[in-house]
Amino acid sequence: MCAALEPVTEPSHSIAPPRRKNYSEEDDVALLRQVLLDRPFDKPRGKVMQHWDSLAATLVASSGFTRSKLSGKNSQSRINQLVRTHRETMKKAALLSGVSEEITERDQLLDELVELLDDATLVEECKKKEEQKKREGDEEASLVARRVAMERLEQTSAAVEDGAQQDNLVRRHLRLFRSEWNSS
Numbered sequence: 001m002c003a004a005l006e007p008v009t010e011p012s013h014s015i016a017p018p019r020r021k022n023y024s025e026e027d028d029v030a031l032l033r034q035v036l037l038d039r040p041f042d043k044p045r046g047k048v049m050q051h052w053d054s055l056a057a058t059l060v061a062s063s064g065f066t067r068s069k070l071s072g073k074n075s076q077s078r079i080n081q082l083v084r085t086h087r088e089t090m091k092k093a094a095l096l097s098g099v100s101e102e103i104t105e106r107d108q109l110l111d112e113l114v115e116l117l118d119d120a121t122l123v124e125e126c127k128k129k130e131e132q133k134k135r136e137g138d139e140e141a142s143l144v145a146r147r148v149a150m151e152r153l154e155q156t157s158a159a160v161e162d163g164a165q166q167d168n169l170v171r172r173h174l175r176l177f178r179s180e181w182n183s184s
Contacts, residue, residue, distance in 0.1 A: 030065045032109035042120050052076045086110040
């Protein structure tokens with residue numbers, strides 16, 4: 001009876017949410033390899049996140065990747081972080097001339113990725129400039145067409161006015177002629 005009145009106690013170990021797992025060097029290398037293969041950053045607008053999601057699914061399914069969960073957004077964020085830190089490291093390394101550095105596979109992959117990203121950015125900028133030139137050319141052509149149409153309209157209006165004035169003159173002469181004819 002005494003046991004029934006005692007509160008039920010939880011086990012001493014609590015169920016805590018799993019801790020965040022940092023990316024290992026191997027995970028970064030696997031992610032970089034997959035990004036260089038798939039090039040999701042090069043995909044057309046509106047399809048980029050789908051490609052990042054498929055890249056993440058491919059990585060999770062591969063045996064060389066230790067993380068059990070990865071989303072497209074997380075993989076994109078990790079790549080952006082790696083590229084940002086690599087660019088900063090390269091700036092610092094450029095200032096330290098003469099110092100030899102150990103270059104890892106990760107660094108080589110990042111060098112290649114940074115080069116591809118820069119090339120993709122240049123291509124995108126060139127496309128935008130070409131589109132802007134085309135828009136400006138189209139706009140200029142439409143302005144010329146509008147100006148020509150307005151000139152023609154003015155000429156037509158002037159011709160109609162001249163015709164109307166001549167018509168009025170003929171009517172006056174007819175009235176005068178009729179009035180003279182009727183009076184005679």
